[in-house]
Amino acid sequence: AQTVTQSQPEMSVQEAETVTLSCTYDTSENNYYLFWYKQPPSRQMILVIRQEAYKQQNATENRFSVNFQKAAKSFSLKISDSQLGDTAMYFCAFVVYTGNQFYFGTGTSLTVIP
Amino acid sequence: DGGITQSPKYLFRKEGQNVTLSCEQNLNHDAMYWYRQDPGQGLRLIYYSQIVNDFQKGDIAEGYSVSREKKESFPLTVTSAQKNPTAFYLCASRDPDARAKAYEQYFGPGTRLTVT
Numbered sequence: 001a002q003t004v005t006q007s008q009p010e011m012s013v014q015e016a017e018t019v020t021l022s023c024t025y026d027t028s029e030n031n032y033y034l035f036w037y038k039q040p041p042s043r044q045m046i047l048v049i050r051q052e053a054y055k056q057q058n059a060t061e062n063r064f065s066v067n068f069q070k071a072a073k074s075f076s077l078k079i080s081d082s083q084l085g086d087t088a089m090y091f092c093a094f095v096v097y098t099g100n101q102f103y104f105g106t107g108t109s110l111t112v113i114p
Numbered sequence: 115d116g117g118i119t120q121s122p123k124y125l126f127r128k129e130g131q132n133v134t135l136s137c138e139q140n141l142n143h144d145a146m147y148w149y150r151q152d153p154g155q156g157l158r159l160i161y162y163s164q165i166v167n168d169f170q171k172g173d174i175a176e177g178y179s180v181s182r183e184k185k186e187s188f189p190l191t192v193t194s195a196q197k198n199p200t201a202f203y204l205c206a207s208r209d210p211d212a213r214a215k216a217y218e219q220y221f222g223p224g225t226r227l228t229v230t
Contacts, residue, residue, distance in 0.1 A: 009154070033217045033218075035218055037221075042223075043202065043223070043224050044221065044223050044224070045204065045206075045219075045221035047218050050217065050218055052217075091156060091157065095217065100145055100162060100164055100208075101159060101162065101172070102147070102159075102219060104156045104157040105156055106154060106155060106156040107156050
């Protein structure tokens with residue numbers, strides 16, 4: 001079975017500080033893609049960052065970076081220099097390379113405190 | 115601009131009535147999806163379609179139906195058989211071609227359905 005676990009339902013961080021959101025997943029497949037999506041209060045889902053499992057190098061997008069540990073099936077998101085606009089629900093997800101169904105975690109609600 | 119539209123943003127229905135949620139995309143994507151979002155439960159897959167005239171049940175398909183007559187459109191009908199239909203519904207699409215530059219899903223703005 002394919003599953004995604006986000007063990008932190010809620011987190012908070014001071015503005016300008018760094019925060020890390022955790023995600024673990026389970027799959028027997030070797031080739032897959034991993035994603036972090038952001039859902040702000042508007043509820044529009046926005047892609048934050050993507051990682052291809054065959055790439056060892058961790059993906060980065062400006063202030064967002066991931067720590068991808070394939071053997072441990074861990075895919076954490078680090079947000080540096082947190083901004084008020086980062087306040088949102090964050091979802092971890094993956095899809096198998098040859099598949100079409102995405103698997104989502106239950107989300108982490110992040111609040112950036114001014 | 116390419117994107118996904120869902121209408122309306124808010125929808126109200128009486129219990130016992132069927133209701134259809136609209137989802138249209140102009141991204142030329144083959145695959146389309148419907149998710150239900152409830153507090154604390156993340157996104158749960160209702161149905162997905164990989165190509166026109168074909169669709170598969172997701173994890174919570176009971177009480178829902180879909181059609182895929184056109185590539186651009188994937189409407190979702192919430193039937194009276196759905197026991198707890200009040201929720202936020204998200205539509206998504208994706209280009210499943212492995213040669214595509216990106217592999218992620220693109221989401222619409224969602225429809226909040228309230229049934230009383």
